[in-house]
Amino acid sequence: MRTRTFLVVLLYFISGLPASAQLSMGLETGMTRNHLYTSLNNRSNTAYEAVNGWLIGVPVTYQFNSWLGIQADPLLMQKNYRLRRTGYYDGVYHQNNNYYLKLPVMAQLCLQYHRLQLFLHAGGYVAWWMAGRIKGVQPAILNNADPLPADEEPDNILQMQQAYAYHERYTFDARKDRRIELGGLAGLGAGWQLPSGYHLFVEVRYCSAWNQHQKPYMIRQPAAYNETLMIMTGCRFYIAKRKRNENAD
Amino acid sequence: MQIKYSGLGRLMLTLPALCLTLACHKMKDEPAPDNTADITLRQSFESFWDNMNRNYLFWDIDTTDWDLVYENYQPLFAALDKGNPADVRKGYSYFKAMTAGLIDGHYTLMVNHTIPGVEDAADIRPVEERKKLQPGYHPVYDYGNTDLVYLDKGYREALYTTADGDAYVRCGNIGKRVLFLRFSQCNLKAAAAQLSTGVKPVVQYFFDQLHQPAIKGIIIDVRANNGGNTEDLDFIIGSMIDTPLHYGYTRLKSGNGRLDYTPWINAVIRPGSEHAVKIPIMVLADLYSRSVAELMTMAVGALPNGMVIGETTWGATSPLAPNEAYNGGPFQLSAQQFNGSLFYKVYTSSAIFKYKDNRIYEDSGFPPDILVKPDPVAFRNGRDMQLEKAVSWINQ
Numbered sequence: 214m215r216t217r218t219f220l221v222v223l224l225y226f227i228s229g230l231p232a233s234a235q236l237s238m239g240l241e242t243g244m245t246r247n248h249l250y251t252s253l254n255n256r257s258n259t260a261y262e263a264v265n266g267w268l269i270g271v272p273v274t275y276q277f278n279s280w281l282g283i284q285a286d287p288l289l290m291q292k293n294y295r296l297r298r299t300g301y302y303d304g305v306y307h308q309n310n311n312y313y314l315k316l317p318v319m320a321q322l323c324l325q326y327h328r329l330q331l332f333l334h335a336g337g338y339v340a341w342w343m344a345g346r347i348k349g350v351q352p353a354i355l356n357n358a359d360p361l362p363a364d365e366e367p368d369n370i371l372q373m374q375q376a377y378a379y380h381e382r383y384t385f386d387a388r389k390d391r392r393i394e395l396g397g398l399a400g401l402g403a404g405w406q407l408p409s410g411y412h413l414f415v416e417v418r419y420c421s422a423w424n425q426h427q428k429p430y431m432i433r434q435p436a437a438y439n440e441t442l443m444i445m446t447g448c449r450f451y452i453a454k455r456k457r458n459e460n461a462d
Numbered sequence: 463m464q465i466k467y468s469g470l471g472r473l474m475l476t477l478p479a480l481c482l483t484l485a486c487h488k489m490k491d492e493p494a495p496d497n498t499a500d501i502t503l504r505q506s507f508e509s510f511w512d513n514m515n516r517n518y519l520f521w522d523i524d525t526t527d528w529d530l531v532y533e534n535y536q537p538l539f540a541a542l543d544k545g546n547p548a549d550v551r552k553g554y555s556y557f558k559a560m561t562a563g564l565i566d567g568h569y570t571l572m573v574n575h576t577i578p579g580v581e582d583a584a585d586i587r588p589v590e591e592r593k594k595l596q597p598g599y600h601p602v603y604d605y606g607n608t609d610l611v612y613l614d615k616g617y618r619e620a621l622y623t624t625a626d627g628d629a630y631v632r633c634g635n636i637g638k639r640v641l642f643l644r645f646s647q648c649n650l651k652a653a654a655a656q657l658s659t660g661v662k663p664v665v666q667y668f669f670d671q672l673h674q675p676a677i678k679g680i681i682i683d684v685r686a687n688n689g690g691n692t693e694d695l696d697f698i699i700g701s702m703i704d705t706p707l708h709y710g711y712t713r714l715k716s717g718n719g720r721l722d723y724t725p726w727i728n729a730v731i732r733p734g735s736e737h738a739v740k741i742p743i744m745v746l747a748d749l750y751s752r753s754v755a756e757l758m759t760m761a762v763g764a765l766p767n768g769m770v771i772g773e774t775t776w777g778a779t780s781p782l783a784p785n786e787a788y789n790g791g792p793f794q795l796s797a798q799q800f801n802g803s804l805f806y807k808v809y810t811s812s813a814i815f816k817y818k819d820n821r822i823y824e825d826s827g828f829p830p831d832i833l834v835k836p837d838p839v840a841f842r843n844g845r846d847m848q849l850e851k852a853v854s855w856i857n858q
Contacts, residue, residue: 255516255718257786296717302787307716307724347725354712354781354788354813355729355757357696370787377727389721427719432529433515435718 234453235276237412241286241447242269249294249426251437258300264308266291272449274321282321284334289343290315292439304371307349309383315340317398317420330412334400338420342392345383353377389430394439396422404449411450418443503553506803507539510557510571513793517785518566519713519814521720523822526563528720535560550579553804557586564588565825567778568753570809577804589777589825593749598773602686602750603836608846609644609683612636612853618667620660624649626690631661633668636681640856641671643698644683648690648754651697669701672739679856680739681849682762683746685772689753692781699761700734702743707731709757709764712781712813715790729815731761743768744852747830752776760817760828769855770830772848777827780811788812 248263268290276282290313298305319336352374367373385392402416420441427437501509511532521528535556542549557571571586593599609632610617617634624647631645631653653661671677682698699707711726745762747755747770756775762768785793791812795803816822832855834848 251718253718256789259789349724351714351724351727352788353727353729354714354783355692355695355710355815357693357732379725379727381725386721389719431515431720432532433512 234278235282235451236274236453237276237449237451238271238273239412239447239449240270241272241414241445242267243443243445243447244268245290245292245441245443247292247294247439247441249437250440251435258298258302260297260299262295262297264293264295264310266293266310268443268445270445270447272447274449276321276323279325280323282323283319284321285316285318288315288317289313290443292340292441294439301368302352302370304369304376305350305352307351308347310346310348311342312344313340313394314343317418319398319400328406330404330406330414332400332402332404332414332416334398334402334416334418337395337397340394340396342385342390342394345385346381347383348378348380350376350378389427391424391426391428393424394422394426395424396420396439400443411448413446413448415446416444418445501803503542503544503550503804504536504539506553506805507535507556509795509803510805510808511536513808515720516718517715517790517793517808517810518564518720519715519780519790519811520565520824522723522814523824524563524565526561531560544577547579550577550804551583554580554583557804561586561588562591565777566780566810567776567824567827568780568782568809568811571805572807572809574803574806580804592825593776598749598835600749600836600838603748603838603841604686605644605683605846605849606630606632606646608841608844609642609849611844612846612849613642614638617642618664620653620664622653622659622661624653624690626688629653631664633664633671635671635677636853637857638676639678640853641668641674641677641680642683643668643681646687648684648687648692648694648758651693652691654697665697668698672702672735673737677741679742679744679852681744681746681852681856682758683849684751684755684758685746685748685848686750687752687755688750689755689757689778692754692757694754695757695761696732696734699731699758702735702739703731703733703765704735704738705733707733707761707764708818709761710815710817712815714788714813726816729757740767742856744855745770746848746852747772747775747828748836748848749773749776749827752778753781756823756828757781757815760823763828763831764818769832770828771832771834771852771855772830773833773835774827774829775823777823777825778811779817779823779828780815781813782809783812785812 245266245268246263249261253259268288270286270288272286274282274284293310295306295308315338317338319334322333324331352370356375358372358375398420400416400418402414404412404414406412422439425437426439542553567589569588573580573583573585575581613634619632621630629647633643636642650665653659654665708728708730710729712729713726714724716722716724743762745759747759751759756779759770763770785791792809794807834851837847840847
């Protein structure tokens with residue numbers, strides 16, 4: 214439903230716009246900060262935390278005119294999140310590092326002042342889960358920790374049970390894991406046109422998943438969505454320019 | 463210029479619409495604990511079903527279709543009247559039916575006996591109900607008096623009381639060559655720390671005898687032992703090894719989803735001796751060797767010089783701890799919810815255990831190396847055929 218709405222709106226304002234067109238592409242890199250948006254109100258001393266990751270991409274921009282364009286920047290990126298215990302369980306955590314191939318497609322609205330450009334992005338994306346790793350520390354329920362001195366009381370579970378640390382590849386579970394993620398995005402950025410023709414830019418972008426990161430495999434399944442903040446910087450260069458005479462038609 | 467404003471105007475109108483395609487997640491909050499007093503039978507069922515959904519560890523391998531349970535039983539509970547004892551009894555039978563296939567050997571649904579209609583209803587234990595129907599099921603044989611016939615004079619013994627009831631530990635020699643240790647609960651370390659129990663001198667005798675040259679074999683008897691504290695794994699088995707003993711793995715919940723698990727975590731017994739026991743170590747186990755007693759059985763089976771004699775154990779191999787510790791396992795209602803709920807607590811494992819051979823023996827039980835079935839005739843005549851087999855194995 215959201216995808217159709219997005220496409221209809223996009224086509225509406227793209228239709229019938231004459232332009233002097235410019236095609237550019239480049240390279241970008243940056244960091245991600247992803248949060249798994251879900252509810253844990255049935256668990257004590259437990260919370261999901263946002264985790265940083267990285268991204269690398271190839272932005273391809275088609276500029277219709279000086280203020281409007283469309284951009285797609287295929288990305289390889291991380292969407293990570295962590296489940297952390299607190300209080301008496303401090304030190305216990307389980308983290309998922311997920312690698313996605315992502316294709317955002319967005320409208321670009323620009324304001325140009327000499328060499329400075331400010332831009333807004335709004336659009337959607339499709340992402341494909343490629344791989345994942347899990348890492349964490351858990352109390353090994355059957356492995357007792359070294360006994361404390363007689364006059365000491367434990368103030369952490371890892372003083373009672375040995376800590377077990379792991380960092381390993383995650384195996385995709387077709388029963389519950391979802392490969393394809395769809396979502397919407399909005400971004401705000403600035404760019405600087407160099408005399409050489411290269412265009413440097415920096416952007417802050419927010420992405421929000423429309424579908425959950427797991428398939429619906431159980432009744433009353435806890436809802437969980439990825440929400441990602443991205444900060445990226447890069448460089449574009451023009452590979453084609455076309456000016457159309459406004460009076461030609 | 464006119465065209466530009468037209469295009470820009472369209473965009474200014476449509477950009478907010480584009481942004482609205484971003485998230486407003488239709489997220490349904492996890493159901494918060496129902497703290498209303500005097501809940502209905504339907505609410506009792508809903509609370510039970512939700513908690514099982516999030517806290518039961520065996521959904522990965524249990525064949526019970528929990529979604530189908532909800533679809534079938536939710537309307538049935540909705541039609542029940544808590545004020546009618548016959549309806550309450552019917553609700554009890556529904557709980558019994560929906561849990562009949564669960565594989566957790568520890569699983570117990572504790573009934574709220576204050577509700578009219580179930581005052582005399584037994585707690586629900588699905589594994590026990592199934593085992594009663596299996597061939598080979600037998601009552602508990604208490605070898606507490608029988609093994610006295612075999613022990614040399616001078617054995618040590620302690621009788622004491624714990625939160626789980628009366629307990630005892632006995633240690634002595636058989637024919638001077640065999641060291642024998644029997645205990646009814648796995649809480650020896652904690653009991654030994656309390657001098658009033660008298661346990662310390664008994665276990666100390668065991669430790670002192672382990673490396674005596676005259677001793678040619680060790681028998682640890684965990685028959686009819688319901689388990690207890692995992693500390694006893696290091697305390698007893700650890701006293702016989704000088705390197706860590708890896709005997710299996712555990713797995714915990716990593717989220718609220720039914721299939722959210724941590725990776726498998728090595729289960730290791732820590733060495734407590736400078737020198738490993740090299741002589742044969744036998745463990746006697748039977749149908750009523752449960753929980754930590756089963757883990758002890760499996761740990762001995764993992765020793766290069768270990769052997770299990772007797773019959774297949776109960777099948778309650780996975781450990782328990784408070785729900786908050788591992789975000790899974792046992793759950794109970796709040797004081798407010800208690801009033802009117804058909805159940806008040808569910809006792810279930812906090813982790814799954816699998817043996818070093820990568821098999822899960824939950825429900826099925828751990829099989830012996832040498833099968834010796836209980837012999838009721840011999841037992842009535844004061845003979846312990848399983849113990850005799852273990853002794854003859856050591857002496858041959």
